[in-house]
Amino acid sequence: MKQIYLDYSATTPVKREVIDTMLPFFTEVYGNASSIHSFGQEAKTVLEQSRKSIAETINATPDTFYFTGGGSESDNWALKGVMRANRKKGNHLITSKIEHHGILHTCTALEKEGFEVTYLDVDAEGMISLEALEAAITDQTVLISIMFINNEIGTMQPVKAIGEIAHKHGVLFHTDAVQAYGNVKIDVNAMNIDLMSVSGHKIYGPKGIGGLYIKKGIRIQNIIEGGAQERNRRAGTENIPGIVGFAKAAVMADEALESHREKLIYLRDKLANGIMATIPYAKYNGHPTERHPGNVNICFEFIEGEALLLSLNAKGIAGSSGSACTSGSLDPSHVLLAIGLPHEIAHGSLRLSIGDFTTEEDVDYTIESLKEIVQKLRLMSPLYDKVLKEGK
Amino acid sequence: MLYTEKVMDHFMNPRNVGEIENADGVGEVGNVKCGDIMRIYIKVDGDQIVDVKFKTFGCGSAIAASSVATELIMGKTIDEALALTNKQVIDELGGLPPVKVHCSVLAEQALKAAIYDYATKNALTFKGLEGYDPDEDHHDHDVVDIEF
Ligand SMILES: Cc1ncc(COP(=O)(O)O)c(C=O)c1O
Numbered sequence: 001m002k003q004i005y006l007d008y009s010a011t012t013p014v015k016r017e018v019i020d021t022m023l024p025f026f027t028e029v030y031g032n033a034s035s036i037h038s039f040g041q042e043a044k045t046v047l048e049q050s051r052k053s054i055a056e057t058i059n060a061t062p063d064t065f066y067f068t069g070g071g072s073e074s075d076n077w078a079l080k081g082v083m084r085a086n087r088k089k090g091n092h093l094i095t096s097k098i099e100h101h102g103i104l105h106t107c108t109a110l111e112k113e114g115f116e117v118t119y120l121d122v123d124a125e126g127m128i129s130l131e132a133l134e135a136a137i138t139d140q141t142v143l144i145s146i147m148f149i150n151n152e153i154g155t156m157q158p159v160k161a162i163g164e165i166a167h168k169h170g171v172l173f174h175t176d177a178v179q180a181y182g183n184v185k186i187d188v189n190a191m192n193i194d195l196m197s198v199s200g201h202k203i204y205g206p207k208g209i210g211g212l213y214i215k216k217g218i219r220i221q222n223i224i225e226g227g228a229q230e231r232n233r234r235a236g237t238e239n240i241p242g243i244v245g246f247a248k249a250a251v252m253a254d255e256a257l258e259s260h261r262e263k264l265i266y267l268r269d270k271l272a273n274g275i276m277a278t279i280p281y282a283k284y285n286g287h288p289t290e291r292h293p294g295n296v297n298i299c300f301e302f303i304e305g306e307a308l309l310l311s312l313n314a315k316g317i318a319g320s321s322g323s324a325c326t327s328g329s330l331d332p333s334h335v336l337l338a339i340g341l342p343h344e345i346a347h348g349s350l351r352l353s354i355g356d357f358t359t360e361e362d363v364d365y366t367i368e369s370l371k372e373i374v375q376k377l378r379l380m381s382p383l384y385d386k387v388l389k390e391g392k
Numbered sequence: 393m394l395y396t397e398k399v400m401d402h403f404m405n406p407r408n409v410g411e412i413e414n415a416d417g418v419g420e421v422g423n424v425k426c427g428d429i430m431r432i433y434i435k436v437d438g439d440q441i442v443d444v445k446f447k448t449f450g451c452g453s454a455i456a457a458s459s460v461a462t463e464l465i466m467g468k469t470i471d472e473a474l475a476l477t478n479k480q481v482i483d484e485l486g487g488l489p490p491v492k493v494h495c496s497v498l499a500e501q502a503l504k505a506a507i508y509d510y511a512t513k514n515a516l517t518f519k520g521l522e523g524y525d526p527d528e529d530h531h532d533h534d535v536v537d538i539e540f
Contacts, residue, residue, distance in 0.1 A: 303449065304427050304450050304454075307452050307454075310395075310400070310452045314400075314404060343427070344424035379409070380455065382429050382430075382447040382449055385447060
């Protein structure tokens with residue numbers, strides 16, 4: 001059976017060119033970048049080249065970009081590191097209700113340390129309010145952390161304006177750009193970004209490698225203590241194959257950004273419009289225009305997300321859902337609840353995320369399959385029953 | 393895979409889906425907020441369940457548990473059906489992940505609710521319904537069968 005992967009927001013396959021670039025660093029140039037011998041020095045050279053390549057894609061200087069073990073670590077580092085290092089300035093952090101758990105759970109941990117966190121609401125399309133953001137700033141506010149693009153509903157925040165407000169009040173601005181990097185052009189200077197989390201495995205690079213951009217002059221504590229790697233800021237022998245792969249993926253993404261976006265947006269809209277035109281009682285989530293080029297998120301009334309995913313999987317289609325049954329908790333995803341969806345609607349959510357290897361045939365097949373599946377599950381649902389009888 | 397082949401079979405090809413017009417008993421448990429609702433219809437002749445159908449809103453295991461439960465009681469007497477436990481439903485499915493055990497409880501409770509409805513309408517009493525409270529919250533997500 002043909003397998004159709006529509007879960008690029010969860011992770012991406014590693015591109016062939018990326019793997020080819022990585023391979024020599026497992027078996028040939030395998031030195032420890034801290035070593036004095038040529039094995040080590042070669043590794044050191046490629047480490048710094050990789051840093052430079054990535055920094056260039058975000059208009060930063062190489063000495064502002066630090067490698068980490070992924071997006072989650074970068075989020076932890078940015079928030080814990082900045083809040084702990086700036087206790088004298090204040091103890092207040094502002095974020096939103098729709099952040100990734102890498103941010104939200106870090107905030108919970110910081111609250112236990114005595115910090116105060118404001119969680120901004122979002123509107124029905126997943127946007128924060130700039131007025132509410134500005135109003136939430138106090139003389140204790142140290143940091144604002146708002147994600148660039150949401151991983152579930154794809155909504156893109158007005159990052160530049162957020163940074164402007166932060167700076168107007170002397171507050172630092174961090175953004176979790178794990179979903180945005182490689183999908184929209186990012187310029188940390190023009191966009192007023194002070195710290196930014198990125199991750200390799202969302203841009204056709206390897207898993208377990210990411211980075212944190214830290215503007216020069218920012219006070220931040222370490223969270224991983226040990227050796228002197230990453231200019232004394234993040235200990236641990238550098239994951240050179242991962243770093244080389246991440247850099248290759250980043251450069252490829254940057255070079256092809258326009259065509260990548262064009263292709264994704266075309267397929268995304270075809271998929272979304274196809275579904276919305278053929279399946280009734282469906283709600284398209286997220287912002288109509290300010291969104292991830294490959295994100296489609298739709299709630300189907302009267303049915304449950306896990307059942308949808310299993311049925312799609314049986315047809316070879318891989319998607320994801322924010323239903324309680326798939327989140328492993330009793331509640332549907334915090335993002336869907338934050339945009340105001342009632343539980344019963346949120347349970348029927350489906351995220352299909354498109355990527356570089358998605359084809360038009362994949363999209364057509366998915367629309368067809370989904371139509372059948374939704375109908376089959378609805379005919380089994382006691383909730384749909386009421387609609388049929390009462391003709392809602 | 394999260395589920396056994398048996399669960400997937402009952403999910404993909406559920407038995408006895410639908411409703412029975414003029415059913416002798418109908419039972420519905422669960423709530424939309426939690427994401428699962430099961431409704432079971434029974435047709436009774438004498439003391440025998442001659443037909444049973446279900447409609448379920450819920451995840452894969454909720455649908456599979458409903459399907460298996462209806463299969464297990466088809467043609468059985470009311471007393472036999474009342475003896476059905478969630479453990480039997482789980483066994484018949486070849487096991488359920490711990491977080492999904494509540495789906496089997498829901499199936500057992502939906503069936504009890506349908507029989508209770510039948511008993512009430514016909515002023516009948518059954519030993520298996522002693523102490524049965526139709527308003528009790530059947531929806532306990534914390535039921536975890538440690539054997540699985
Ligand atoms: C918005 C966002 N932040 C953070 C992460 C975590 O990144 P990683 O998996 O590299 O730790 C993800 C992906 O899972 C994400 O989508």
